[in-house]
Amino acid sequence: GTAVLLKEGTYHIGSTISFSRDRVVLRGEGAEKTLIIAEYNPSNPTYSCVLFGLDPKSSIDLPSLTEVTDAHVPPGAMDVNVKDVSHFNIGDNVRLYRRATPAWISAIRMDCIDDPVNPSWDPAEFNIDYERRVTAVSGSRVYFDNPVAMDIDAIYGGGFLMKCSTPRISECGLENLTLQSTYDPSVVCTAEIDESSFKHYGAYPCDENHCRNGVLVRAAEHCWIKGVSGRHFFFATVSLQKGARFITVEDCHSYEPVSIITGSRRYAFAIGLAEACLVKDCTADKDRHMFVTPNRSNGPNVFLRCTGTNCYSAAGPHCYWATFILYDNVSVDDEFNVNDTGGEAVYSSHGWTGVNHVLWNCTAPSFAVQSPWATGKNYACGCVGKKRWGHYFNEDPRGKDPQSWIPTDKWRLDGEWTPAIAGGETNTVRMDVESLYESQLEARHAAGIYFYK
Numbered sequence: 001g002t003a004v005l006l007k008e009g010t011y012h013i014g015s016t017i018s019f020s021r022d023r024v025v026l027r028g029e030g031a032e033k034t035l036i037i038a039e040y041n042p043s044n045p046t047y048s049c050v051l052f053g054l055d056p057k058s059s060i061d062l063p064s065l066t067e068v069t070d071a072h073v074p075p076g077a078m079d080v081n082v083k084d085v086s087h088f089n090i091g092d093n094v095r096l097y098r099r100a101t102p103a104w105i106s107a108i109r110m111d112c113i114d115d116p117v118n119p120s121w122d123p124a125e126f127n128i129d130y131e132r133r134v135t136a137v138s139g140s141r142v143y144f145d146n147p148v149a150m151d152i153d154a155i156y157g158g159g160f161l162m163k164c165s166t167p168r169i170s171e172c173g174l175e176n177l178t179l180q181s182t183y184d185p186s187v188v189c190t191a192e193i194d195e196s197s198f199k200h201y202g203a204y205p206c207d208e209n210h211c212r213n214g215v216l217v218r219a220a221e222h223c224w225i226k227g228v229s230g231r232h233f234f235f236a237t238v239s240l241q242k243g244a245r246f247i248t249v250e251d252c253h254s255y256e257p258v259s260i261i262t263g264s265r266r267y268a269f270a271i272g273l274a275e276a277c278l279v280k281d282c283t284a285d286k287d288r289h290m291f292v293t294p295n296r297s298n299g300p301n302v303f304l305r306c307t308g309t310n311c312y313s314a315a316g317p318h319c320y321w322a323t324f325i326l327y328d329n330v331s332v333d334d335e336f337n338v339n340d341t342g343g344e345a346v347y348s349s350h351g352w353t354g355v356n357h358v359l360w361n362c363t364a365p366s367f368a369v370q371s372p373w374a375t376g377k378n379y380a381c382g383c384v385g386k387k388r389w390g391h392y393f394n395e396d397p398r399g400k401d402p403q404s405w406i407p408t409d410k411w412r413l414d415g416e417w418t419p420a421i422a423g424g425e426t427n428t429v430r431m432d433v434e435s436l437y438e439s440q441l442e443a444r445h446a447a448g449i450y451f452y453k
Contacts, residue, residue, distance in 0.1 A: 008033040028177030048213040053220035056243030061163035099157030100126035107374040149324035181211035219243030234259035244274035299324025308332040317354030336364035339390030369415035382431030
C-alpha cells in the first residue's frame with residue numbers, strides 16, 4: 001500500500017484524482033491546512049474532484065441461478081432457503097433478487113400515477129437485487145453477512161439467488177483536507193421563494209459549469225473518507241453510487257454549494273445504489289436533500305449523528321423505494337419524510353420513497369412517516385418534532401376524480417411511532433438507547449462478531 005501526504009498548502013487540479021488500485025491513502029494535514037482546488041476544465045467541466053473505484057461492472061454466474069423456495073422471507077432475515085444449494089460455498093459473493101410484478105406494483109398503489117411525463121411504475125424497472133457474501137450453507141439454507149432488506153413474498157413473484165463477481169478496489173482512504181470547486185460568480189439566479197420548501201433565499205450564485213462532486217465512489221469496498229470538507233460542488237460533497245459497499249464517510253462537511261436550487265442538485269451526502277455504507281458525524285449547510293438516498297438505495301445503510309442547517313428541502317429517502325435505511329440522531333431544520341409522494345395527485349412518479357426505514361432519536365420541525373399499503377413498514381422512534389400526515393391516497397384512487405383523493409382518515413397508512421402520538425402533536429421524548437446503530441455494534445462486538453469473511 002501507499003500513503004501520500006499533501007503538506008499544508010493549496011493544490012490546483014484540472015481533472016479527477018482517481019483511486020484505481022488497492023490500499024492507497026491520500027491525506028492532508030487538516031481541512032483548514034490542505035486545500036485542493038478543482039479548476040475549470042472546458043473539455044469536462046462537471047468532473048468529480050476525486051473518484052474512488054472502477055466502472056461498476058458485475059458478472060453473474062447463470063448456472064448457479066436458483067429459486068428462493070420460502071413462501072415469505074421477512075426483512076431482517078439472515079438466510080433463505082433455495083431450490084439448489086450445490087453451487088454455493090462460504091465466501092461466495094451472491095446476488096439476492098426480488099422480482100417486481102404488476103401485482104406488487106398494484107398492491108402498493110404505484111399503478112395509479114396518471115401522468116404522461118411522470119408515469120406509473122413499470123415492474124421491469126423495480127426488480128431489486130442485493131449483493132451479499134455467503135457465511136454458511138446448511139441443508140437447503142444459505143446464510144448471509146447482511147440481512148434481507150425487504151420482504152420476498154411468493155405471492156408477488158418471489159426471488160432467486162445466484163453467484164456474482166464485481167471487480168473493486170479495497171482499503172483506500174481520503175483524509176484531512178478540503179476539496180473546493182471554482183465557479184463563475186457572475187452567474188446569479190434570483191427567486192423570491194423556493195416552491196418545495198417555501199423558504200426565501202433571494203439572489204444566489206448558480207453557475208453549474210463546474211465540478212459536480214467532491215468525492216464519487218463507485219466499485220469500491222472497505223474504503224473511507226474522513227475529515228474532508230467540500231465547498232461549491234453542485235451535486236454532492238460525497239456521492240456513494242453503484243458498486244460501493246462497506247464505505248465509511250466520517251466527520252465530513254458540505255459548505256456553500258453552487259447550483260440552481262432545484263431538483264437533482266445539492267444532495268450533500270448521497271447514498272445511491274450502494275450497500276452497507278455508513279455516513280457518520282457529517283454536516284451540511286444550504287443543501288436541498290442533505291442526507292439522502294436519491295434513488296433505489298439497496299440497504300442496509302446508515303446515517304449517524306448528522307446535522308443539516310439552512311436546508312432547502314426535506315431529509316430522508318427521496319424516491320423509488322429505497323430499502324433498509326437507518327437515520328440515527330439526524331437533525332435537520334426542514335421536513336423529515338418517509339412517505340408516498342405519488343399521493344400528491346398526479347405530480348410525481350417518485351412514489352413511495354422508502355420502506356423498512358427507521359428514524360431513531362432524530363430532530364426536525366416535522367415528520368411524515370408512513371408505512372406502505374403492502375410489503376413493509378417504516379418506524380419513527382424517539383423523533384423530536386411535530387407529527388404530520390404525508391401525501392398519499394386514502395382509498396384506491398383508480399378511476400376516481402382527483403378531488404376525491406384527499407384523505408378523510410389521515411392516518412390510515414401511519415408508520416410505527418414510539419412513543420405513540422396523534423397527528424398534529426409534537427413529541428419531545430427520546431428513546432433511552434441513545435444510538436440504535438452503536439448499541440447494535442456494541443452487542444455484535446460483545447459476541448465476538450467484527451466482520452464476516
